[in-house]
Amino acid sequence: HSGGQNGRRVLLKLSGEAFGGGHVGIDPKVVRRIASEIAAAVRQGVQVAIVVGGGNFFRGAQLQQAGIDRSRGDYMGMLGTVMNCLALQDFLEQEGQATRVQSAIHMTQVAEPYIPLKAIRHLEKGRVVIFGAGAGMPYFSTDTVSIQRALEIHCDEVLMGKNGVDGVYTADPNKDPEARMFTKLSYNRALVDNLAVMDASALSMARDNAMNIRVFGLEGAGNVTAALTGQPLGTLVGA
Numbered sequence: 711h712s713g714g715q716n717g718r719r720v721l722l723k724l725s726g727e728a729f730g731g732g733h734v735g736i737d738p739k740v741v742r743r744i745a746s747e748i749a750a751a752v753r754q755g756v757q758v759a760i761v762v763g764g765g766n767f768f769r770g771a772q773l774q775q776a777g778i779d780r781s782r783g784d785y786m787g788m789l790g791t792v793m794n795c796l797a798l799q800d801f802l803e804q805e806g807q808a809t810r811v812q813s814a815i816h817m818t819q820v821a822e823p824y825i826p827l828k829a830i831r832h833l834e835k836g837r838v839v840i841f842g843a844g845a846g847m848p849y850f851s852t853d854t855v856s857i858q859r860a861l862e863i864h865c866d867e868v869l870m871g872k873n874g875v876d877g878v879y880t881a882d883p884n885k886d887p888e889a890r891m892f893t894k895l896s897y898n899r900a901l902v903d904n905l906a907v908m909d910a911s912a913l914s915m916a917r918d919n920a921m922n923i924r925v926f927g928l929e930g931a932g933n934v935t936a937a938l939t940g941q942p943l944g945t946l947v948g949a
C-alpha cells in the first residue's frame with residue numbers, strides 16, 4: 711500500500727471499557743487523552759484506522775443473561791460502539807484532526823457506510839477512519855472485526871489497546887504474583903493455552919492470514935502514540 715511518510719498504516723482497536731473509565735458511558739478525560747495521542751501519531755505520518763468496542767454500554771452476551779434475545783442484544787452492543795465512535799471523532803476534531811466514521815450498520819446522518827476503498831482514500835489523505843457497529847453482524851466481536859478490517863484495508867499490524875492490562879501474561883497478573891508478560895507469543899500458543907486477551911475467532915483469523923497483533927496497555931501516558939508509531943510495547947502475537 712502507499713502508506714504514510716514512514717509507510718506505516720495500522721489498525722488500532724480501542725476497548726469500550728477504556729472509554730467508560732470503568733463506568734457506563736463516556737469518560738471525557740480518557741477519550742480526550744487517547745484522541746490527542748492519536749493525533750500526535752498522525753502528525754508523525756502514521757495512517758491510523760480505528761475499531762472501537764462497546765463494552766462500556768452493552769455486551770450482547772450480558773444482555774442475554776438479562777433475558778434479551780442474543781441477536782437483539784448484539785445489535786444493542788453494536789449501536790453502543792457507534793456512540794463511542796462519535797465521542798472519539800469529536801475529540802479528534804477538537805485536536806484539529808480530520809476524521810471519518812464508517813458504520814457497518816447504515817445510519818447515514820451520523821456515519822458513512824463502510825466502504826473499504828473510501829476508507830483507504832481517507833487514510834491516504836491523513837484522515838483518521840473510525841469503524842463503528844463492528845461487523846454489523848451478531849455473534850461477532852469488535853476484536854474479530856479489527857483483524858478483518860486490518861486485512862481488508864491492508865494495515866501493517868493490529869494494535870489492541872487494553873484497559874487494566876499491558877500485555878499478554880502467563881497467568882492473570884492481578885491474581886498471580888508469579889505471572890510474567892510475554893514480549894512475543896505465537897498464535898498457536900495463545901490459542902491452545904487460552905492466553906488470549908482477545909477471542910479465538912480473532913486470533914485464528916489473524917493466524918490464518920499472518921496479521922501481527924500487538925497487545926498493549928492504553929493507560930500509561932504516551933502509550934497510544936508509542937504503539938501507533940511502532941514502539942515495541944506489550945506483547946507481539948505473531949507466527
Ligand code: UDP
Pocket residue numbers: 724725726727762763764765766768769770771783784785786787788791843844845846847848849850851852853855
Ligand atoms: N457486537 C456484535 N457484532 C460485532 C461487534 C460487536 O454483535 O461485529 C456486539 C456484541 O454484543 C459485543 C458488543 O457489540 O459484546 C460490544 O463489542 P465488544 O464486546 O467487542 O466491545 P469491547 O469488549 O471491545 O468493549
